Amino acid sequence: MIKYFKDKKINSFLLWGIILTGIMLLVVVIGMFWTPYDPTKMNASQKLQGMSLSHILGTDNKGRDIFSRVMYGSRITLAIACGTMIIGAGLGTLLGAITGYFGGFLDEVFMRIVDAMLAFPSILLAxxxxxxxxxxxxxxxxxxxIAFIPSFARIVRSEVLRCRNMDYVENARIQGASDFRIIFLHIMPNISGVLWSSVLIGFNNAVLAEAGLSYLGIGSQPPYDSLGNMLSSAQQFMLKNPICVLGPGFAIVWMVLGFSFLGEGLRKKA
Structure with missing residues (x-):
């Protein structure tokens, strides 16, 4: 990934992605060690307050500071998205690379399973x-x-199929390189641009999917409230204090935009 930043000509998508994602990560890291208020502490005397110097995003229906809760909830949402990518992108990349390179019966069986899983939307399968x-x-x-494995497997498989008979791969075979050495040391670095772009776009989907599941009450559970939980609990008070919804909603949009710009920037660089 470092090679993308050695080029002095950075496109606007990549630049804005770095800025938005950097600010978001900074807030998340700070929230791991400090928040203005205890995000779980309730104060009935201060419930549903508007924006002020004391509470820059106001308070929710239980008197909890919304900004502190957004800092904390962003960490939960981002952690789940990271775990999703480790499982989905990790296993999907491995399976796609192996089946795409070796082909044959294993590839046919695996692709039929992938097609069946892709027939369902990821959020529905999850x-x-x-x-x-x-x-x-x-x-x-x-x-x-698990729901994200098929999409990554198909992307990586198609890239490996495109590269497996290229000259540099044939040269590696002639020199006696093993199949797995060719896959992971020759082919994978040459498709890293597409892979990084797919991972960052996958982060968008993971953030939105986690928010959707938590909003429905079957995702992250209290006291580990994610941004989706906050949206769900705040919706009934949005007319009394709209900032209850705007705070976590804005945080989700910020995350998605940051990862979208990064993914698009890396795709243009690939």
Whole structure:
């Protein structure tokens, strides 16, 4: 990934992606060590307050500081998205690379399974998996990760199929390189641009999917409230204090825009 930043000509998508994502990560890291208020502390005397110097995003229906809760909830949402990508992109890349390179019967069987899984929207497939187990961060992470495997497998497989008979791969075979050395040391670096772009776009989908599941009450559970939980609990008070919804909603949009710009910037660089 470092090679993308050695080029002095950085496109606007990449630049804005770095800025938005950097600010978001800075807020998340600070929130791990400090928040203006305890995000779980309730204060009935200060519920549904508007924006002020004391509470820059106001307070929710239980008197909790919304900005502190957004800092905390962003960390939960981002952690689930990261776990989703580790499972989905990791296993999907491995399976796609192996089946695309070797082909044959294994490839045919695997692709039929992938086609069947892709027939269902990722959020619907994750919803089915979560419904079979107790809801929680780990279950949501695993469910979304499994749902994202097929899309990454198909992307990587198509790139490996394109590269496996190129001259540099043939030269590596002539020199006696093993199949797995060719896959991971010769082909994978040459498709890294497409892969990084896909991972960052996958982050968008993971953030939105986690928010959707938590909004429905089957994702992250209190006291580990994610941004989706905050939206769900605040919707009934949006007319009395709209900032209850705007705070976590804006945080989700910020995350999605940051990862979208980064993914598009890397795709243009690939």
């Amino acid at each position: 919803l089915v998996i979560v419904s079979l187990f107790d809801s929680g961060n780990i279950v949501v992470m695993a469910a979304l990760g």
